[in-house]
Amino acid sequence: MQRRDFIQLSSLGIGGLLTAGIPVLGNSVSPEYLIDAAGRGVGIDTAAKKRLADVALNAAKSKGATYTDVRIGRYLQQFMFTRETKVQNIVSAESYGVGIRVLANGCWGFSATSDVTPDAIAKCAETAVAIAKANSKLLTEPVVLAPQKGVGEVVWKTPIKKNAFEIPVQQKIDLLMKVNGEAMKNGATFVTSNLFFVNEQKYFASTDGTYADQDIHRVWPTFTVSAVDRAVGKFKTRDALSSPMGMGYEYLDGLASEKIMALNGLIGYRNSYDMVEDAILAAKQAKEKLTAKTVQPGKYDLVLDPNHLGLTIHESVGHPLELDRVLGYEANYAGTSFATLDKWKTKSFNYGSKLVNIVADKTQPYTLGTVGYDDEGVPAKQWDLIKDGILVNYQAIRDQVAILGEKESNGCCYADNWDSVQFQRMPNVSLKHGTEKRSVTDMIKGVDKGIYIIGRGSYSIDQQRYNFQFGGQLFYEIKNGEIVGMLDDVAYQSNTQEFWNSCAQLCDKDDYRTFGSFFDGKGQPSQVSAVSHGSATTRFNGVNVINTGRKI
């Protein structure tokens, strides 16, 4: 196993979102090396990759494996950290190696090596078979693997316009310095800003006859602006309203055509982000938060922006519908799920109101979860999780779908590195937009007593995904169809089923955009994954809002 390091940041680093630090895989390399390595595939030509993969498949088979898959992976990462006028850290890293998974005696075995040579790969495959056979002695139920027709030799690439690794480091630093400078000029006391770039170059082969070569790109620009009033001893922060995306550096172009203008000078960003513009707004809003009115607790109609609602979807729909959680495989860590199989079997479990249509999707353009094939060779697809408010399906992989009476995997198997075992991970999970024409302004006009919430804030949900509490970045009070001012100390508490059944109105496709989670953690030892959640602005009626202000 290769080194996995964690960059620890203070709780003010990245909006206090990460508790374990930011994971970095593999070895440190120079930015110039990354320019050379990015987008080239795993560094060797396709025929050589196929030869190496076949070595693994044949070696495993000769030792008695009934199924084998092999992933030759090169994972590139570039992470940049700045505060005010200073560059704090630039991480450039590469992780390269092979992971081999086999089925023998009805049991899984996995082994990985950083030595990408025929001899080492053959030995690694033999080790995987030996582990499977050893584990099979403790077997209670043999693995049932859903069939998957081989797709032959295929290639898939994230359709990027600008490879982020090829953009000179200086250009990226210049952007972050401009972001920080504009934030300070507009009233920020402090600012940190970051860029995260990931390129996964994965060659997958299996005994089903699939040889899939994939080149996957992800970007995440973000910042945190702080405003401090020392006289009253108060500070407030405002995080970026960007979203991590399955795109190249073109996400940072800030195209006017991708902006969604809302009330109060607020701007939503679809598939293109203007980081400097957002930083200027953030500085002004962080200052405004210092004197914002504290919320009166009670029931409010909530108007939730896609950049906020994405996290609520992630926590209250994405996670509870992971089949491994439902079955109990995550009981000692992330927990189980309220969305049990018996509820699903009734075909009438009202997860939400009739307006709630939630889809799982590995094919949506510009998103983090989109690939050509998953990490067990299943072509990417789209399927319904909640239809007209009714729970209709889960997220399942090849060794789970039989439990649902299905014959085909959903294709949502993923490993975060070549040396980690693939397992069920969340696909993009999105709320469909409304079909009637409706903008945010139209929606707010219909609200008498409400709060308009924008951005990802504090979030917490129980281990079966019933009770949750969410904060946000910006809160605006709505009275009689109009925004009357900014609020502070807002969080809403609800129960998943009650909340989704209070879904009362959806904005239309023009307001639809995605939010994302770049470092979603699951499993022991923990693995990360990246996933997007789309929605249009949505209204929820009569939600319980608490006041989070305290004196110490």
Add this chain to the structure above:
Amino acid sequence: MNLKKMAILTKAEAKKIIDKVLSYAKADETSVSLTGGRRGNIRYARNAVSTSGESTNLSLAVTAVFGKKSGTATINEFDDAALEKTVRRAEEIARLAPENSEYMPMLGPQTYLPIDPFSRNTENITPDYRAQAAFDSLDPCRKQNLTAAGYMEDSTGFTAIGNSKELFAYNRETSVEFSVTVRTADGMGSGYATRDVTDTSKLNTREATEIAMQKAQASVGARAIEPGKYTVILEPAALVANTDASLLLAMMGSMDARNAEEGRSFLSKKGGGTRLGEKLMDERVTIYSDPTNPEIPTSPFGGGGGGRFGGGGADGRPQEKITWIEKGVIKNMYYSRYWADKKGVKATPPPANFIMEGGTQSLADMIKSTEKGILVTRFWYIRPVDPQTLLYTGLTRDGTFYIENGQIKFPVKNFRFNESPIIMLNNLEAMGKPVRIGGNLVPPLKIRDFTFTSLSDAV
């Protein structure tokens, strides 16, 4: 010497490699970090082992500095050519790096406390040992028709650091962490227990599992009681967690002097400055760190996180005994070397462990002396709500019980809390005997007026 097979190097072996690397260095300053070790784990769920693995690693990182520009390169190969190439690569990255105006020159030789947080028993763990530990946990659960899910991870490793200013430090360290969640077959009861040790002979997975089993069985049929302010007994696992944020670690992790002086911490003072020297909590609250404590020994250097990719990694500062909070008064804050230099104070690093002083009562004694209250096994999904007041939210999980007249009366449904550790430590009623949790020593605490804001149906 086949280094790939010898992940645990001795002090002399490590020094030899570091000295060799430094002999190739041409930068103004160069530092080397050499780490290695073995990690093993076993995971089970639904009463069967789901994954098990072991890996060894040996890795070297070189940081070269020209002026205030630094670059780091890493390598897993140890022949002379590879080592020299890595030094050159670090120097090349440094030359092209942007200047860090907060860069501090490397430290010279330091004096370190003699600590050896290492156990042969842990070093000798085998796959069979892990399987037996899992079996000891699974077996009693299977026999009583309960469902176990658990995880044990052991690590044995060393870290050596050295630099061109003749600093050298070496530490070897072992640890084992174990946790188990036991659920009743109908999913209506759930219990949890966790242990962490330096020496694996002190770990008994069956003993821990039996506690989780009792809690699972006793938590069936939980009653809903109104959320509100309650007297609570918080077990150590409810105060410190190593898989989640936690109330005490949140507080200990927020004692950075720079954040306080910049006005964005619970230790910032109205009108400017910090609350150093102010009494912020009950006078029975005393928290100190001590790397030599035999129950929770830690490395004599480092702390503050970071690792090979920077962000405040081990810079060679010695760990020592430091009192952070004494009788409720804030006594010390920690500093980056840059900030300490700027302020002209000692650069105290963040602690690698902490000890909260407690009393002599057992958990059972604390329950006995409680008229009305709630016993909390652990909290879950703990997240910051307001960094200014350290207000956190989260939920109870895996065993929450109502206490009346000194006895556990019945299980209660899980609650969501919204509370600040600072407010909590002001509302202190009683403290029990400290136990090891997440590498720290923490007592169970009885707290009045703990704020539960809603109910959860989760089991």
